[in-house]
Amino acid sequence: MAYINDNYSKLQASYLFSDIAKRVAAFTEANPGKEVIKMGIGDVTEPLPAVCRQAFHDAIDEMGTRDGFHGYGPEQGYAFLRETIAQNEFSARGCDIQANEIFVSDGSKCDCGNIQEIFSEQSKVAIPDPVYPVYVDTNVMAGRTGQNSDGRYDGLVYLESTTENGYIPSPPSEKVDMIYLCFPNNPTGTCATREQLQAWVDYAKDCGAIILFDAAYESFIRDPEIPHSIYELDGARECAIEFRSFSKNAGFTGTRCAYTVIPEGLTALDGNNESVSLHQLWNRRHTTKFNGVSYPVQKAAAAVYTEEGKAEVKALTNFYMENAALILKTMKELGFACAGGTNAPYVWIKTDAPSWEFFDRLLNESAIVCTPGAGFGTCGENHFRLSAFNSRQNVELAMERIRKAFA
């Protein structure tokens, strides 16, 4: 008789986006003429860079010839992509990361979700709050938590991001085994300084923990003092795995390409207290459960590192950052306390009202959709997120409406 994985029964249904959709639908029905502007979305809106499209087209033409046809590729990604990533993202910043330490995949969500498989079921896991829900849910599914009560799972260590700590949690007093960190942060848009990140690396090395560092938004960093990669910090090669993506820099959310960095020499212990290479473990997982990223997609991703590609990505991220600046300026002028928006495409805004109440007010008075902070965790209450991923016209119109409602 087939039985299910009972850990799935512990999962809380995620009503955030369906709740938002329901409220928007109700509003639209009651206000048929009113155009709703969606400022809550974490998805890019601008066209795929021309240089990526050209490389994409060329690869498809290759696939139409017997000599240029590509079947199964290396599961870890083609050398042409791994090498240009290693050079441009890491060597160029002084990080000691080699091409063979990069695993190309079809998405950071997959990698962030799957990485926990190579760790013990008994691991103690530290998770930010507010948080991208994938870190939590995949550990619940794997049995690393107890039941949920009041929105928190037993057994997890929550790293609280609050106004008091500027939304950058410090290492906890207790020891943990796995730590999820995300900078620039989703949803708060905050960035850890070099000193703050170094404290995390030192803590992890001290207690033998592994940092799972999600750097999906690094291309929005403008302050030269802020690290783009955890490997810019001393000792990170001995305690950190990093997740990167082409989704937000080059607009690949619908094209699908990402990568994970696992330094050779990074280890954890087996049941006999012997050190085991996490690089080799992940390689075994990756080659057993994954068959590589589409060859034309890898060609499109590699084009990001041509001179033309770098210029297009810069222009694309600049465009969104101009949106972010517009949002941040408006909200500050209206007297809201804000985080993010200068080195990240999200603005995290404090409000006295409960976040769903604020959501309703913004929708009903201004026909604007935000993301209520409570949807990202307990510490998201009394906050809401505005996203810079939109057309300029929409952002300008939205800010005008907000000024009218809150001035």
Add this chain to the structure above:
Amino acid sequence: MAYINDNYSKLQASYLFSDIAKRVAAFTEANPGKEVIKMGIGDVTEPLPAVCRQAFHDAIDEMGTRDGFHGYGPEQGYAFLRETIAQNEFSARGCDIQANEIFVSDGSKCDCGNIQEIFSEQSKVAIPDPVYPVYVDTNVMAGRTGQNSDGRYDGLVYLESTTENGYIPSPPSEKVDMIYLCFPNNPTGTCATREQLQAWVDYAKDCGAIILFDAAYESFIRDPEIPHSIYELDGARECAIEFRSFSKNAGFTGTRCAYTVIPEGLTALDGNNESVSLHQLWNRRHTTKFNGVSYPVQKAAAAVYTEEGKAEVKALTNFYMENAALILKTMKELGFACAGGTNAPYVWIKTDAPSWEFFDRLLNESAIVCTPGAGFGTCGENHFRLSAFNSRQNVELAMERIRKAFA
């Protein structure tokens, strides 16, 4: 202190393809002028169909406009693809499968590997021998087996495919919870008849087991009596999940698109012996750990179902099946007992010699690479696999050399 998932330590290193590569390299070094023909490969060789390339190109052009840009899509796949799959692969064959029961993914290897996550860790698993190693290894990683001894894992039920049963195992006498089946089979090339498959469905319903049916090679079936889908059998909707792929029919091994069918209403029990929908459980897993297939790739896949696409796929699979016929004819004329090759792109050949010994003879005498059967499991000993995925020229030359060596 971070600890690893100790189940990984039970995994046997897979030396099959690296051993083959080593022996081929040694031969090539010793015989520099001799051209080696690789007849062991399970990867397609012919160009991507023109109609798929055109749809692929068109989608990329769309991605270059703001109106046509596609960001995150539905994780389960776009309706345009799910609907045409449901219509052409299932409704057209009289199978009651709806579009919303189809989960589009980037590969059958991923789906076959990930599906076990939604089942209990205590499940008793039946696995064919010889077998595609992914079914075994992913269950080892998840802790559903004991240690390996003499090539077999404690706790698994092995379904032996032998000359005696025509390489089609019957249901075992004991009860199991999960059953992996693959028809047309890799590596044996055999197909279960309607009656044989019905016996499996009846057995599964009887003991409440779930059949995980891998139909990646169904497009090579030429005999109209052989089922292409498990859902052609009575009762399969209540006991079976099916895996399909565009890899082998349309040559998508390097383009990446596949799908998994989970009927609504298919259930397993939770710890309280309540029925839980496996469709909903997989939906939760799929949306949490996966972000959808590349939009241009989904467009390319949908083109397979245009009139032109169907003609191209037919021509492509016919081409490989002509190769298979050539291989089968030659090996039979030389007196080898063979399976497969008529409704599958693999010919499974019996030999008195140990399979690695035969591999060496074929390599050294004929400069031909086969896949030694022992690499697929205990029951693969004294067999080898020849693949029809090759150019006509290579297949003709290979058969000529084999005739010379074995006549």
